[in-house]
Amino acid sequence: MGSIVNQSSHLFLIGGAEDRKGDKLVLKHIVDQTHPTNIVVIPTASAYPQDIYRNYADAFSGLGIKLIQCLDIRYRDEADLEQNLEAIENADLIYFGGGDQVKLVDTLKRTAFFNRMRARFEAGDLHIAGTSAGAAAAGNPILYNGDRKGFQKGSIKSSEGFGFIDGVAIDTHFSTRRRLSRLCQFLISGQCLKGIGLDEDTGIVVYPNLHFKVIGSGMVTVVNSANVTGSNYMAIDNGEKLRFNNMRVGFLPAGTMFSLRKWSILKRVDHKEEGGRPGIKAAGR
Numbered sequence: 001m002g003s004i005v006n007q008s009s010h011l012f013l014i015g016g017a018e019d020r021k022g023d024k025l026v027l028k029h030i031v032d033q034t035h036p037t038n039i040v041v042i043p044t045a046s047a048y049p050q051d052i053y054r055n056y057a058d059a060f061s062g063l064g065i066k067l068i069q070c071l072d073i074r075y076r077d078e079a080d081l082e083q084n085l086e087a088i089e090n091a092d093l094i095y096f097g098g099g100d101q102v103k104l105v106d107t108l109k110r111t112a113f114f115n116r117m118r119a120r121f122e123a124g125d126l127h128i129a130g131t132s133a134g135a136a137a138a139g140n141p142i143l144y145n146g147d148r149k150g151f152q153k154g155s156i157k158s159s160e161g162f163g164f165i166d167g168v169a170i171d172t173h174f175s176t177r178r179r180l181s182r183l184c185q186f187l188i189s190g191q192c193l194k195g196i197g198l199d200e201d202t203g204i205v206v207y208p209n210l211h212f213k214v215i216g217s218g219m220v221t222v223v224n225s226a227n228v229t230g231s232n233y234m235a236i237d238n239g240e241k242l243r244f245n246n247m248r249v250g251f252l253p254a255g256t257m258f259s260l261r262k263w264s265i266l267k268r269v270d271h272k273e274e275g276g277r278p279g280i281k282a283a284g285r
């Protein structure tokens with residue numbers, strides 16, 4: 001798993017339904033940490049893009065942000081329009097709204113727009129945040145659909161993600177929609193070994209060294225299938241019930257620091273978490 005950015009950019013991934021009218025705990029954390037002057041909201045994933053934009057324009061303006069733009073990119077051939085490339089060049093923070101993560105990735109990935117956004121992100125000139133589908137799209141691969149009745153092989157679909165965090169599947173609305181079984185089912189397929197479940201009004205701040213910090217009112221669930229035993233995945237047909245043992249699951253409340261590389265909770269010794277500098281060590285198991 002490679003590093004995602006240099007010493008400046010941050011990636012904020014939110015499980016959806018973040019508070020936009022009350023304390024705005026998650027949004028306030030983003031603003032306080034990035035100090036943006038120009039936020040660009042991208043509601044491409046949504047079937048109601050203007051509603052998404054108005055919600056976040058109201059929320060961020062209430063936090064003191066003066067310039068909040070909407071890039072209402074609905075089709076792939078719109079992404080590389082000059083005004084969109086100019087907007088991405090001048091933004092401090094990109095905010096991806098919720099909806100359909102497959103639509104979002106299919107519309108934007110491998111466009112000049114996306115390539116420029118990623119280049120600025122990796123250069124440390126741009127912060128990126130995503131909620132719900134906007135967070136799910138940040139991983140690679142992404143998962144969708146699923147069987148609500150039980151562990152049935154083949155019920156969950158997958159597609160390519162943006163890959164800001166590569167080799168990790170991200171699921172959202174995690175506790176509210178009872179998605180632990182969905183994430184476990186996906187990981188047992190072997191498409192990737194690790195996953196992160198984000199509760200609503202809860203998120204993670206991913207720092208350049210691939211440490212993350214949990215923010216918000218709920219929990220973050222981390223799942224690792226690397227040591228699973230007894231799996232029948234290869235022996236059964238689609239629609240049959242899965243069997244496995246030793247799936248490793250962790251639950252992280254707000255304030256927890258976690259290493260994506262070591263897949264372990266960190267004990268913070270110093271406050272220098274943002275830049276990946278000395279000051280964080282792995283906690284004992």
